Amino acid sequence: MTAEKNLPSWKKTVQHIVDHKYFSRVIIGLILFNAIIVGLETYPTIYENYKQLFFQIDMTLLWIFSIEIILRIIAAPSLKHFFKGGWNWFDVLIVSAGHIFAGAHFITVLRILRVLRVFRAVSVIPSLRKLVDALLMTIPALGNIMLLMSIIFYIFAVTGTMLFREVAPEYFGSIQLSLLTLFQVVTLESWASEVMRPILHILPWSWIYFVLFVLVGTFVVFNLFIGVIVNNVEKADNVDKEVENTHKEVTELRKEVRELKELLQQQINNNIK
Missing domain, CATH: 1.20.120.350 (Voltage-gated potassium channels. Chain C)
Structure with a gap:
């Protein structure tokens, strides 16, 4: 002050x-x-x-x-x-x-x-700034999720290369191509019509591989991403509310101290008179 x-x-x-x-x-x-x-x-x-x-x-x-x-x-x-x-x-x-x-x-x-x-x-804009700050707070937690996702991708890429190399070499000819294909699948971009169905026509049981990967890679891992982000946004909101409450408490405390000083000053003036 x-x-x-x-x-x-x-x-x-x-x-x-x-x-x-x-x-x-x-x-x-x-x-x-x-x-x-x-x-x-x-x-x-x-x-x-x-x-x-x-x-x-x-x-x-x-x-x-x-x-x-x-x-x-x-x-x-x-x-x-x-x-x-x-x-x-x-x-x-x-x-x-x-x-x-x-x-x-x-x-x-x-x-x-x-x-x-x-x-x-x-x-x-404060609301946008708060949202970006909350997203930055998720980076440490996202590291563990990315590690888990890398392990899942690697396992399915190696398995897909072994199973479908001869059937679909353009998609699973090597582990690099398999990883790129799985990235397309996890984004749900034309994965059924372009990737799965041609292989399914030759290997009827191949749907098990793709359905498992979509369930694990898309719904489970992506929900983990969303959960971590939402949790950090809520934390940021709680921090802002705590700061706002603290500011209100400090303001009220200053007001009470000011009133107390005025009362003491009045009492001193009365005693002098």
């Missing part, structure tokens, strides 16, 4: 601007506008006719986003505090890269950076 009171008036003004609800809404609107411009650039006829206009709009947006980053840095308690956030690093890198490659001949790089700039909507 004392640190906030000692802040210069201009810094408080910048904090008020950055924390205002319309500030984030304007930035989100500009990011969406940037997304529309990037989409229009994919049409060759439109891009060639309005190339200069697109460049001017892009540079204008780049400087607006740069000013936004500068304001957020100024509004932060300190530079160290600002760069503690991973999303702040992401925003700075995306905007800085736009300045580094501006005017260069790397047209493809520039267009990719413009597309990445659209991804900044995640860092601006």
Whole structure:
């Protein structure tokens, strides 16, 4: 509280601007506008006719986003505090890269950076940021699931190569082809009509292999993925609720302390009189 009171008036003004609800809404609107411009650039006829206009709009947006980053840095308690956030690093890198490659001949790089700039909507919208953070929290748990899935894939790939090498060499001619085929099967992309049925026509019992793999690989493992992600999203929600409750408790405690100080001051004044 004392640190906030000692802040210069201009810094408080910048904090008020950055924390205002319309500030984030304007930035989100500009990011969406940037997304529309990037989409229009994919049409060759439109891009060639309005190339200069697109460049001017892009540079204008780049400087607006740069000013936004500068304001957020100024509004932060300190530079160290600002760069503690991973999303702040992401925003700075995306905007800085736009300045580094501006005017260069790397047209493809520039267009990719413009597309990445659209991804900044995640860092601006709190609900999306929370969802991505929850997904990142699943990475350690997903490692074990990926290991389990690799073992299942390897076992079925070796078995499929042994069973169907002679019947369908284009799908199970080697372990590499078998792994690629199983990846197609696990995505459920035309696996029955293109892969299973031609083999089933020659080996009537082959359905057992494919049904087992679909049951284990698709329904079991994918449900594990979904379960881990949902669990981490719920954890992130609970953490946010705990932080919000703690903030409310601290606010109420400060209010009670303030009232107590006022009562004590009144009592002291009465005793003096």
